[in-house]
Amino acid sequence: MLRSRRPILVLVAAAALLTVASGTARADEFTAFGPGGRSVSMAGGGAALLDDTYAIYANPAGMAWGTPSVTVGFLGAMNRLSTRLSPRPSGYDAPDLGASSAIIPYRYRISPRHAESHAPGFAGFTVGGTVSLGLKWLRFGVLAFIPTSGLGRQFTYYSDEREQYFSNSLHYSIYGERLSSQQTLWAGSIRPLPWLALGGGMRLVMASQSNNDVLVPSQADNSVQHMDMRTSTGVDTAPVVSIAARVLEERLRGSITWRGRVTSSIRGSNTVQINGFQGTPQFPFSQPMASVSEHLPHQLVVATAWAEKHWKATADVTWSQWSSFRSDSDELAGFHDTFSFALGGEFVLNKNTLLRTGVGFRPSPVPDQTGRTNYVDNSMWVLGLGSAHQVAIGDQSLELALYGQLQAAMPRTTTKSFSANAPNCAPGVKTVCDELPDDTRQPTTGKPMPEAIGLQTGNPGFPGYSSGGWVAIGGVELTWRYQ
Amino acid sequence: MSAKRGLARLVGGLSPILLIVASCSVPTPPDGDYPPLQGADAGSDADAAAADTSGGGPLVADGTWLMWHETATCVEVMSVNIEALTETLAVVQLQRDPGGVIHHTYRNCSIEQTPIVGVATKIPQAVVDTIPVRDYIAILDADAVGSAYATQVSIELWGVKLADPELDVMPTDPADPRIYDQDNDGKPGVTLDLGNGQCTMEVIQRGTFQWKGTIESSTRISGGGYNLTQQIVLHASSGFCSSQFHTWNPPNTARFAIMRADGKSGAINLDTNQDGVVSCEEVRAYGSAPFEPRKVDNKRCQGDQ
Structure with a gap:
């Protein structure tokens, strides 16, 4: 009992620290690649086998069969997913009328439109552990992924023509910066029957509220502003629950896991006073703000495994409700729900060494982007490989795991649908849209502008693009099973 | 041999991965379904120069031009110097x-100004129509093409009457008796509209002009000149209008063209309704475009103030 108290204190302290500093779980590298070396090696599957720290994410009930442990690991990803943009045809820029231009002329874009752009890689540490409180049928655990790029990073991009004024490029919806953000989970499990376990826990993501009062003392110099900030950072939570069973002398194993939807967001408003507007309805005026930096969908994972003495085989099916996905600008993205699959195997090479491998497929939830938006994503073939070497130290053990995973993107080509009469850009418009309405008039003279007739767009994804490539991750993990 | 065999096995083992990656x-990327369009993207620069159908004979001045x-x-805004252009058409x-x-x-017919940081100044037609007609003289050193043309200094006052239009200090008190309601809107001076109704400002203004050019043909004279604009804001409703910006007129930037418009001497005839008078409506219908107004170039405002 005494031996287990120190890890308990460590875990409680770690859980408290990680909850306070949870930042944002905007990236879901666990969903993309699998939690921990064992799952990553088996193509993101193996939920029915997991019984250690990483079961908190994949199958909390599984912890009830595992030996209490502490784990620490490091993983890094080489991301070679790329987007190539089609050349822009001539004649679709808004007219450059200098200061009279109705919209900022295209030649003034801050970022050039590069022909090819790459998704970023990432690296980070995993840390976690489980405790039993001395009870065979009870486990508690905490798990965190801490990216080396820092905590609480938040990136947002517009998915349509608005992005031309910022990065002026396209971004991967799931495999972009979202992969390099922090994850924090905790869970508990009980085993009421020798063959049945129940588990439940929480995922934590950051939800910020920011309401600011801004004063611009001179319109002649808008670079000077004074601000009172009122920003509060809380957490949004989502449940992770599962039920697991082991029958036939624990050879047949199964689990069902539900992970709830959770959204990391920044909401609020700026109340702005500009000197000179006093006495008008614009004094003060309000700038509402709503950004979604991460949206993790409802997921249901059904997993099964067959375990023999020298080998184990797993099969996982995951349903993801991507249809509820909200874009960075808090708009429904129009994605499809998906079913993804993973098959894995674990083989005992000798007394102390295991070999793991797996293959899987993750269909893209992103429909063809023939209209206004440019969400980039590809269906992925997944290949995992890994090994584990165990060393016994008395009745405890140390395990060193090495693992890797390759995800190969199915090449994809997107062509914007042609429309001879593109609608004006407005909320709710789905097709490629005209940023300069045809009836726009010269701002100084009020005369019609023939240059405004037809489609004018600087949409970064216009008139099309292609995407593909691969992403590979590799990692090392050290686990101490202390009881 | 064994090393080669090992390498071959390694390549063979990795071949599925290499195949996947490849x-x-x-x-x-696709070419897209949108065809390239004719013409330049950067606005309409295709307007022809002002019509000049005359020959190279001597200039005959009398008539309507x-x-x-x-x-x-x-204008200095946020420590950045921005150029605004004013295009004027007159008979x-x-x-x-x-x-x-x-x-x-x-006689002024239309005055248009480019926006400053996206805010357009509209000079209402009621203001343009009530600017007093002014008289001034010019001299020609000869009548032939290439001869020099020069005007005297000419002063244009908006909303104020001065004993010495060129040198009197401009009044700033709206109650000053020299200030009058030029545009008949019940407010002193003239009322300008900024930002499409965002705010209004009541001002008086003194414009100083002097032009020097050459005879291009028997119906056209063009060149450059000197101008100075002094504006006093008597009252502003709110917002942008109340901001006091530092302004100045950059040297060597003013341009003019004077074009015969009554159909004589082979000139274009703007009297489209054939009532014997070239009206401001007919001049406005002709517009500024044939004179190829230039675009704003902020570099011209980086020099001396």
Whole structure:
């Protein structure tokens, strides 16, 4: 009992620290690649086998069969997913009328439109552990992924023509910066029957509220502003629950896991006073703000495994409700729900060494982007490989795991649908849209502008693009099973 | 041999992975369904120069002419110097006296200004129509193409009457008796509209002009000149209008062209309704575009103030 108290204190302290500093779980590298070396090696599957720290994410009930442990690991990803943009045809820029231009002329874009752009890689540490409180049928655990790029990073991009004024490029919806953000989970499990376990826990993501009062003392110099900030950072939570069973002398194993939807967001408003507007309805005026930096969908994972003495085989099916996905600008993205699959195997090479491998497929939830938006994503073939070497130290053990995973993107080509009469850009418009309405008039003279007739767009994804490539991750993990 | 065999086995073992990686390369992007369009993207620069159908004979001044001029004003906003251009169209009656001096009777028809940081200043037609007609003279050193043309200094006052229009200090008190309601809107001076109704400002203004050019043909004179604009804001409703910006007129930027418009001497005839008078409506219908107004160039405001 005494031996287990120190890890308990460590875990409680770690859980408290990680909850306070949870930042944002905007990236879901666990969903993309699998939690921990064992799952990553088996193509993101193996939920029915997991019984250690990483079961908190994949199958909390599984912890009830595992030996209490502490784990620490490091993983890094080489991301070679790329987007190539089609050349822009001539004649679709808004007219450059200098200061009279109705919209900022295209030649003034801050970022050039590069022909090819790459998704970023990432690296980070995993840390976690489980405790039993001395009870065979009870486990508690905490798990965190801490990216080396820092905590609480938040990136947002517009998915349509608005992005031309910022990065002026396209971004991967799931495999972009979202992969390099922090994850924090905790869970508990009980085993009421020798063959049945129940588990439940929480995922934590950051939800910020920011309401600011801004004063611009001179319109002649808008670079000077004074601000009172009122920003509060809380957490949004989502449940992770599962039920697991082991029958036939624990050879047949199964689990069902539900992970709830959770959204990391920044909401609020700026109340702005500009000197000179006093006495008008614009004094003060309000700038509402709503950004979604991460949206993790409802997921249901059904997993099964067959375990023999020298080998184990797993099969996982995951349903993801991507249809509820909200874009960075808090708009429904129009994605499809998906079913993804993973098959894995674990083989005992000798007394102390295991070999793991797996293959899987993750269909893209992103429909063809023939209209206004440019969400980039590809269906992925997944290949995992890994090994584990165990060393016994008395009745405890140390395990060193090495693992890797390759995800190969199915090449994809997107062509914007042609429309001879593109609608004006407005909320709710789905097709490629005209940023300069045809009836726009010269701002100084009020005369019609023939240059405004037809489609004018600087949409970064216009008139099309292609995407593909691969992403590979590799990692090392050290686990101490202390009881 | 064993090393080669080992290498071959390694390559063979990795071949499925290499095959996968090779097959997932990014495809060539599509050309797209939108065809390239004719013409330049950057606005309409295709307007023809002002019509000049005359020959190279001597200039005959008497008659109705259209005058276009373009003046620049620099505005310092957020420590950045921004240029604004003012395009003016006017009807000018020319009459040459026996001594060779050409008398001008000048009446404004339209005044348009480019926006400053996206905020357009609209000079209402009621203001333009009530700017007093002014008279000034010019001299020609000869009548032939290439001969020099120069005007005297001419002063244009908005909303104020001064004993010495050129040198009197401009009043700032709206109650000053020299200030009058030029545009008949019940407010002193003239009322300008900024930002499409965002705010209004009541001002008086003194414009100083002097033009020097050459005879291009028997129906056209063009060149550059000097201008200075002094504006006093008597009252502003709110917002942008109340901001006090530092302004100045950059040197060597003013341009003008004066074009015969009554159909004589082979000139264009803007009297489209054939009532015998070239009206401001007909001049406005002709517009500034044939004179090829230039685009705003903030570099012109980086020099001396």
